[in-house]
Amino acid sequence: MQTRRIGGLQVGAIGLGGMPMSLEGRPDEGRSVATIHAALDEGVTLIDTADAYHWHADEVGHNEALIARALAGYGGDTSDVLVATKGGHLRPGDGSWTLDGSPEHLKRACEASLKRLGVEAIGLYQLHRPDPKVPYAESVGAIRDLLDAGKIRFAGISNADPERIRQANEILDGRLVSVQNQFSPAFRSSEPELELCAELGIAFLPWSPFGGILRAGELGSRFAPFQRVAAAHEVSAHQVCLAWMLAKAPVVIPIPGASRPQSITDSTAAVRLTLTAEELALLDAA
Numbered sequence: 055m056q057t058r059r060i061g062g063l064q065v066g067a068i069g070l071g072g073m074p075m076s077l078e079g080r081p082d083e084g085r086s087v088a089t090i091h092a093a094l095d096e097g098v099t100l101i102d103t104a105d106a107y108h109w110h111a112d113e114v115g116h117n118e119a120l121i122a123r124a125l126a127g128y129g130g131d132t133s134d135v136l137v138a139t140k141g142g143h144l145r146p147g148d149g150s151w152t153l154d155g156s157p158e159h160l161k162r163a164c165e166a167s168l169k170r171l172g173v174e175a176i177g178l179y180q181l182h183r184p185d186p187k188v189p190y191a192e193s194v195g196a197i198r199d200l201l202d203a204g205k206i207r208f209a210g211i212s213n214a215d216p217e218r219i220r221q222a223n224e225i226l227d228g229r230l231v232s233v234q235n236q237f238s239p240a241f242r243s244s245e246p247e248l249e250l251c252a253e254l255g256i257a258f259l260p261w262s263p264f265g266g267i268l269r270a271g272e273l274g275s276r277f278a279p280f281q282r283v284a285a286a287h288e289v290s291a292h293q294v295c296l297a298w299m300l301a302k303a304p305v306v307i308p309i310p311g312a313s314r315p316q317s318i319t320d321s322t323a324a325v326r327l328t329l330t331a332e333e334l335a336l337l338d339a340a
């Protein structure tokens with residue numbers, strides 16, 4: 055697969071989002087493992103997860119442990135796979151998402167993620183979301199400490215506005231390698247962050263690129279131009295959506311979620327889809 059850069063690493067230009075394999079409505083483990091293996095077969099080398107990707111309160115890190123097992127059980131070489139996890143969100147088990155961005159929590163959470171992933175250093179560790187109860191500099195300072203201690207190889211942030219991106223990069227002494235924000239045909243207000251990342255050479259990872267688990271199936275019917283361009287190329291609207299994102303800037307690496315092998319196999323084909331300037335303008339305006 056065509057590759058893009060995160061920090062000093064080259065990763066496949068399409069990643070895999072692990073969330074649908076661990077939240078409410080998740081499939082059985084066999085199908086999840088088959089989905090991760092299908093992604094690896096296609097050349098995916100970035101897998102996004104979080105300690106908070108679980109359903110019940112007593113299964114923190116469900117998705118991290120699943121990914122670790124799937125990697126261990128894969129027949130091929132996985133040494134170039136970058137697992138990107140996150141800390142700072144909690145799921146008490148009632149469907150809600152709460153926050154703890156305190157340095158104490160983040161350091162404890164990182165240690166637990168290290169154990170579940172079975173690695174000496176986490177590939178990419180991302181602050182999941184700013185916690186309004188904790189000064190942002192303190193949360194990012196904890197990530198810097200983890201980086202300096204060698205607990206994590208690369209540092210990223212998520213759900214950050216341009217000001218926080220600049221602040222985090224400063225606190226990390228210019229070592230911020232990725233920003234993960236919501237971005238999709240339905241949610242475009244992250245364009246300024248995408249542009250800032252392009253300017254700074256920081257990877258931009260659009261989350262919920264199809265509008266999220268519950269609305270991904272409606273992409274073509276909600277956004278007619280995506281469906282029209284898809285029909286012209288005889289591909290899915292989802293591939294068109296990812297190709298449109300890839301064309302925005304060389305720092306963009308979408309992380310579509312999947313819980314079926316066919317979904318990720320279809321999505322990765324987007325790297326072979328080239329859209330014309332006219333098509334891109336049509337999609338921008340959709």
Ligand SMILES: NC(=O)c1ccc[n+]([C@@H]2O[C@H](COP(=O)([O-])OP(=O)(O)OC[C@H]3O[C@@H](n4cnc5c(N)ncnc54)[C@H](OP(=O)(O)O)[C@@H]3O)[C@@H](O)[C@H]2O)c1
Pocket residue numbers: 070071072073074102103182183212213234235260261262263264265266267270271290292293309310311312313314315316317318320321
């Ligand atoms: N940082 C954050 O705060 C944050 C928040 C949300 C998500 N994320 C990350 O971003 C990732 C992606 O977001 P998401 O999973 O919420 O939503 P999404 O990627 O917009 O949609 C995921 C759904 O799209 C379907 N799908 C995938 N490829 C498809 C294709 N080619 N054709 C048709 N349907 C397809 C999948 O269906 P099947 O399940 O049937 O395969 C999946 O359930 C997450 O998995 C997670 O890693 C981060």
